[in-house]
Amino acid sequence: MKRVLRNTISLILVSIFLSVCLINVAYSEQITLVYAHWFGNVDYAGQAKAAVEAYMKLNPNIKVEILHIPWAQYWVKIPAMCAAKEGPDVFNIDSAALRDFVDMGVLEEITPALLKKLGIDLSTYHPFIWKEVKIYGKLWTIPYGVNPSYLIYNKTMFDKAGVNYPNANWTWNEFLTAAKKLTEPASGLTPGKFGTLTNPALVNYWAQYIWQNGGEILNTQRTKCLLDQPKAIEAMQWIQDLIIKHKVAPPPDALQAMGGLPFMSGRIGMYTGWTGIGVLSYNQIKDFEWATTILPKHPTTGKRTPVTRVGGEQVAIYKESKHKEEAIKFAKFLADYMGTGGIGFIPADTKLWEKYFINHPRTSKVAKASIKMLEYARPNPYTNKFTELDTITQEEVNLMYSGEKTAEQAMKDATRRVDALLASIKKK
Amino acid sequence: MKKRQIQKVIVGYSFLAPSLILVFTFILYPLVWSIYISLCDWPSFGTPTYIGFKNYINLFRDSRWWRSLVHSIYFMLNIPISILLAMLVAIIMNQSLKGIILFRTLYYLPVISPSIAVALVWALIYNTDFGILNYFLSLLGINGPKWLASTKWAMPAVILYSIWKGVGYNMVIYLAGLQGIPESLYEAAKIDGASSWTLFRYITLPMLSPTTFFLIIMGIIGGFRVFDVIYVMTHGGPGDATVTPLYYIYQQAFQWFRMGYASSIAWLLFVFIFSATLVQWYIRKSWVFGE
Numbered sequence: 001m002k003r004v005l006r007n008t009i010s011l012i013l014v015s016i017f018l019s020v021c022l023i024n025v026a027y028s029e030q031i032t033l034v035y036a037h038w039f040g041n042v043d044y045a046g047q048a049k050a051a052v053e054a055y056m057k058l059n060p061n062i063k064v065e066i067l068h069i070p071w072a073q074y075w076v077k078i079p080a081m082c083a084a085k086e087g088p089d090v091f092n093i094d095s096a097a098l099r100d101f102v103d104m105g106v107l108e109e110i111t112p113a114l115l116k117k118l119g120i121d122l123s124t125y126h127p128f129i130w131k132e133v134k135i136y137g138k139l140w141t142i143p144y145g146v147n148p149s150y151l152i153y154n155k156t157m158f159d160k161a162g163v164n165y166p167n168a169n170w171t172w173n174e175f176l177t178a179a180k181k182l183t184e185p186a187s188g189l190t191p192g193k194f195g196t197l198t199n200p201a202l203v204n205y206w207a208q209y210i211w212q213n214g215g216e217i218l219n220t221q222r223t224k225c226l227l228d229q230p231k232a233i234e235a236m237q238w239i240q241d242l243i244i245k246h247k248v249a250p251p252p253d254a255l256q257a258m259g260g261l262p263f264m265s266g267r268i269g270m271y272t273g274w275t276g277i278g279v280l281s282y283n284q285i286k287d288f289e290w291a292t293t294i295l296p297k298h299p300t301t302g303k304r305t306p307v308t309r310v311g312g313e314q315v316a317i318y319k320e321s322k323h324k325e326e327a328i329k330f331a332k333f334l335a336d337y338m339g340t341g342g343i344g345f346i347p348a349d350t351k352l353w354e355k356y357f358i359n360h361p362r363t364s365k366v367a368k369a370s371i372k373m374l375e376y377a378r379p380n381p382y383t384n385k386f387t388e389l390d391t392i393t394q395e396e397v398n399l400m401y402s403g404e405k406t407a408e409q410a411m412k413d414a415t416r417r418v419d420a421l422l423a424s425i426k427k428k
Numbered sequence: 429m430k431k432r433q434i435q436k437v438i439v440g441y442s443f444l445a446p447s448l449i450l451v452f453t454f455i456l457y458p459l460v461w462s463i464y465i466s467l468c469d470w471p472s473f474g475t476p477t478y479i480g481f482k483n484y485i486n487l488f489r490d491s492r493w494w495r496s497l498v499h500s501i502y503f504m505l506n507i508p509i510s511i512l513l514a515m516l517v518a519i520i521m522n523q524s525l526k527g528i529i530l531f532r533t534l535y536y537l538p539v540i541s542p543s544i545a546v547a548l549v550w551a552l553i554y555n556t557d558f559g560i561l562n563y564f565l566s567l568l569g570i571n572g573p574k575w576l577a578s579t580k581w582a583m584p585a586v587i588l589y590s591i592w593k594g595v596g597y598n599m600v601i602y603l604a605g606l607q608g609i610p611e612s613l614y615e616a617a618k619i620d621g622a623s624s625w626t627l628f629r630y631i632t633l634p635m636l637s638p639t640t641f642f643l644i645i646m647g648i649i650g651g652f653r654v655f656d657v658i659y660v661m662t663h664g665g666p667g668d669a670t671v672t673p674l675y676y677i678y679q680q681a682f683q684w685f686r687m688g689y690a691s692s693i694a695w696l697l698f699v700f701i702f703s704a705t706l707v708q709w710y711i712r713k714s715w716v717f718g719e
Contacts, residue, residue: 076472076682083473100685104473191558252666253577254557388684399667402577 029061031323033330036067036088038074038312043280043362044343051337055330062326075387082106087318089327090334093141094312095132096203096386101316102135103384108317108324110139118325120332125348131379132310142328144335145313145345148306148377149208149274150369151295156288157182157193157269166270170296172238175270179248182269195248195269197255197262198239198401200394203307203380205273209235211305211378212298218381218422225418227393227411236400237407244403252401263290272296274307277344279366292369295376308377313338313345346370384425392417466691472681476688483692492668493693496676497700499583503672504651506587506594511643513591514598515636519628521599522606532603536596543593547660550589551576554661579669582662586670589657598643605639606632634717641716645708652701673697 035052039045045068052064067088069077075097081087082104093101101107115122126146133143151166158165163181166174179195186192199205207217215231218224226232242249255262261278263271266287272295275282282290297304315331317324339347342360346367347353358367383389393414400410441448466483468476487493521532538546553561554575562572573581613631622630655674658664664671664679671679673693681690 079471079473079685104471106473186557189558189560189563251556251574251577253551253555253575256576257552257555257557385684391679391683395665395667398665399579402574402579402666404579404666 030063031061031326032063032065033090033321033323033327034065034067034088035315035330035334036069036074036078036091038069038071038092040070041277041280041343043341044277047338047341047343048334050341051334054337055333058333062330064330079104079106082318082320085320087320089318089321089323090315090331091318092312093314093316095310095314095380095382096390098133098140098314098316099135099382099384099386102140106319107140108319108321108328110142110317110328114325114328118329118332120328122349124351126346126350126374128308128374128377128379129310129348132308133314141314141316142331142335143310143314143348144338145348146308146310146374146377147274147276147313147345148308148370148373149205149272149295150292150306150366150373151270151272152263152275152282152290152292152366153270154263154266154268154288155291156266161269165291166293166296168294171299172296173299175272175296176242176246176248179242179269180246183246183248185247191254191267192250193267193269194250196242197258197268197271197273198242198249199255199273200252200397200401202390202393203274203309205307206236206239206397207380208272208295208305208307209239212301212303213238214301214303218383218418222381222383223422225415225422227418228415233408233411236397236411240400240403240407243401251403252398274309276309276311279363280344282365283362290365292366294369294372304373304376305378306373306376307380308374309380310348313348346374383422385421388421389418392421462691462694465688466695468688470688471685472687473685479688483689484696486689487692487696492671493673493676493696495668496671496673499670500652500654500672502583503587503590503654504648506590507644507647507651509587510591510594510598510647511640514595514643515602515640517595518599518602518606519632522603532599535599538593539596539600541593543656544660546593547589547657550585551661554585576662577666579666582666582670586657586661589661590654593657601639601643602636605636609635637715637717641708641712645705648704648708649701652697652704 035048037045037048039048049066052066056062056064078087078091079101087106093107122142125143129143129146130139132146133139133141153166155165158178161182163178166178175196182193182195184193202217210217210227210232213231213235215229215235216226217232219226227236243251250258250262258265258267261275261281262268263275263278264281264285266285295304295306315334317327317331321327336349336352339349339352340356342356342362344363346357353371357363358371360367363370396405396410396414396417399405400407405413465476467478467480469479469482470476517535521528521535553559556562556572556574556577559572559575561575565572575581575585609632613635614627617627617631652672653674654672655678658670658672658675659678662670664675674697677690677693677697680686680693
């Protein structure tokens with residue numbers, strides 16, 4: 001009896017021991033990846049979540065934890081996490097910050113050899129993508145989308161004002177004429193309607209007007225600001241006139257009061273700036289009809305250059321990730337999945353265009369104009385400390401928009417300040 | 429005896445230990461670290477590079493920093509206006525009238541309203557396109573300014589909002605001060621034939637001077653540290669017309685990744701706040717009753 005009891009207890013203990021060992025083995029084979037993003041849009045975040053779930057289903061030994069950090073805190077928290085050697089394995093990154101992150105040394109270079117080893121083929125991606133995302137000639141992210149600017153217009157406002165819809169033959173002149181006809185001044189507490197609107201951000205709006213006019217933002221080496229040149233000043237003067245002289249665009253504080261997507265207010269006739277994935281919100285519009293077309297061209301140069309951004313539609317791999325290859329494979333899967341979501345951008349992979357962008361119900365209204373504008377795209381003049389450069393130019397442009405500085409004054413002051421910033425980067 | 433004293437000390441510090449650990453971890457250590465960082469070039473990641481006092485030298489040459497300081501001092505115009513208004517309102521609220529509690533609550537409501545939300549509402553009030561402020565001014569035949577879109581009027585707009593937001597708090601402090609003034613002083617003065625103005629000038633005002641002193645100190649410290657209303661209403665604009673020291677620290681540290689430089693601004697700001705408080709402390713004897 002005693003022997004039976006002893007043997008039974010021994011058997012139970014051995015079973016427990018073996019079970020613990022097996023559990024440990026199972027857990028030690030499981031890989032956990034942390035994926036960080038800032039997505040506030042429900043459709044966009046939903047697509048990312050679905051991508052993660054699909055990936056985990058296909059790879060039962062991999063667990064992907066989503067780390068959501070709101071945009072405002074993202075650019076503080078991610079560098080802090082990387083500094084603490086606790087960066088997420090995979091994280092979305094914006095083009096404006098990419099160069100700084102590369103210089104921080106926290107991103108893993110995605111080499112052609114690594115891509116070949118992992119069987120990842122990026123050959124069907126649109127060639128413009130590489131102009132935007134490659135830094136120092138090297139690849140640091142897996143991009144999945146791109147967006148140029150186009151002309152979006154409020155058809156209902158056009159119908160009410162009896163103005164013909166925009167077409168491919170429009171120049172800046174026809175645009176201005178239509179904007180004047182669409183504008184209704186404010187009356188008492190009733191807000192007015194504007195033919196168009198502006199934006200103080202370089203890569204969201206006014207860079208395209210300078211380029212179309214034959215000017216430049218920076219020199220080729222990105223060491224000198226060229227905003228004080230006549231062509232740039234001329235273009236900015238045209239924009240300032242929209243607000244101050246012709247009064248067809250809202251002043252800065254009125255613009256701020258309209259929120260993040262002013263076109264949705266129904267008080268704007270047309271917008272030519274970069275809207276990114278704004279189409280996801282525009283699809284919710286019920287109060288008026290809208291449509292898109294290509295940008296008006298410059299009346300003299302005939303240029304139609306848009307502002308085009310890969311922006312945040314790319315994911316990077318943390319250099320100190322303990323599972324780099326798994327992270328890259330997940331990043332590629334995520335990129336492909338995001339490209340099939342119809343979530344507002346042109347998929348980087350051209351194979352996905354027909355089904356998931358041109359004919360997708362969420363993006364069909366912007367697809368034709370977007371893809372056409374991509375033909376005219378040129379990369380943005382990103383530099384190190386671009387957020388500071390952006391702040392400088394926005395400050396000067398806002399003073400120009402409010403009429404406190406002339407276009408020439410604002411551009412000369414912006415040039416002086418940007419040159420000082422670029423010089424400080426060079427010294428490093 | 430000595431052994432008992434040592435035991436008492438050990439027991440005392442043992443009880444203090446949790447708090448001391450928290451103070452050391454979250455206050456003292458970060459303070460010392462920030463002093464070191466202010467002597468470094470550090471973009472908030474990687475190893476800080478020691479550069480000595482270069483950040484402070486650059487700061488003295490930084491016109492944006494000096495402008496932010498001037499903006500802060502400009503913002504402090506709200507202090508005397510807020511204090512005078514609060515004193516007046518407190519004197520009125522210090523009556524035993526029907527419904528007085530409702531009025532006290534109404535005046536205090538802006539204090540407890542969420543800053544971000546009310547700042548957004550005020551931004552709409554100031555709107556040049558459809559804001560009600562310019563609308564009411566137009567009814568009086570006045571062409572309202574561009575408020576938040578004007579370098580001249582943006583700071584006055586922020587000051588006006590701050591007065592509205594802060595009067596309630598100052599009023600409550602003054603109410604407490606008023607109710608601490610002995611009634612016998614007023615009775616004695618009335619017997620001697622003192623007028624209302626005399627009562628106010630020679631009794632109320634001096635007896636409230638410690639409260640006024642406290643509110644001025646807190647107002648000055650708050651003026652140097654103003655951030656939330658700037659962040660929500662103006663983002664430091666138009667241009668840099670409303671950039672204040674704290675907003676500049678935020679820009680340097682969290683937007684432009686210059687943590688070392690931001691730390692040097694923070695320490696220089698501390699020197700200014702400390703100096704201003706010290707000056708106030710030393711001159712208090714000339715006007716604060718009971719000092």
